[in-house]
Amino acid sequence: MKYNEFEIISKFFKDRQKKDKNQIKGIGDDSALIKIPKNNLLAVSTDTLVEGTHFLKNIDPKDLAYKAVAVNLSDLAAMGARPKWITLSITMPKSDSIWLTSFSTSFFNILNKYKLKLIGGDTNSGPLSITLSIYGLTKGKRTLLRGNAKKGDLIYVTGKLGESAAGLSLLQKTTFLKNIKIYNYLIKKHLKPIPRISEGIALRNIANAAIDISDGLISDLGHILKNSKCGANIDLNKIPISKILIDNFKINEYLNWSLNSGEDYELCFTISKKNIKKLNIAIKNKIIKCTCIGYITTVENGFNLIKNKKKIIFTKSGFNHFI
Helix, strand or coil, rough: CCCHHHHHHHHHHHCCCCCCCCEEECCCCCEECCCCCCCCEEEEEEEEEEECCCEECCCCCCHHHHCCCEEHHHHHHHHHHEEEEEEEEEEEEECCCHHHHHHHHHHHHHHHHHCEEEEEEEECCCCCCCEEEEEEEECHHHCCCCHHCCCCCEEEEEEECCCCHHHHHCCCCCCCCCCHHHHHHHHHHHHHHCCCCHHHHHCCCCCCEEEECCCCCCHHHHHHHHHHHHEEEEEEEHCCCCHHHHHHHHHHHHHHHHHHCCCCCCCEEECHHHHEEEEEEEHHCCCCCEEEEEEEEEEECEEEEEEECCEEEEEEEEEEECC
């Protein structure tokens, strides 16, 4: 069955959630009206996902809905913000009720999991693309920024790196695996990343600077260094790479995925040495799983990768050599 713009909004997206106490107007008016609680800052992020550029043409709509929201949640996590509201704009070639049912069901499942409220959006006809704007709340001076890293800070990353890129490579059939269990695990890591919301909130009281790893560790850490006017030494031996990648792929593959490929949506953050005790408590309480991979230096020192006490030559598109 085909629907027009207003029928799509009414049938698949309107009145699917209860308003929260700060939501004065939501879907159905020209604009949403939101009351910002006292002593809070509003964190806002927008992402557009385009078919063929950000997701494969044959992606299941339920996976697309999940990932579109998760990507935006990751941006809030990097700021230490608590998710509150979201808007959704969909451009699609046709109003397919089966596609819309699958997409909207998955969309509201992840929204409800993270206590997000849909407050508006738009629908259009054209090549498939999804644009989300997400809004979160954070506490003033405790907001995480890219530009607050300091000389001597230790550099950490949450989770493991490179598994999402491995999953994408399998989907694109540029890499192959016979083990179906590992294959499915890596595909899931690509399609269903876990945004580190609770970790980001916990880090507000611990970290100096943070960023989510969406474009690759080297690229994203580079943003922290540029904004903070610092350098860094990274120990290649300490990069958290899963045993699955090490046991099933060549070293050049998994190192490149871990350092240069994106969509892990883990957090990279820096902390001063005086806050190590606080971080260790968070680790002990299983709030954060993270690995120290290096430390912040001066801008004159530059950005260096080190393996076995030797500098490694690399570029953002890949290494010239690893050993």
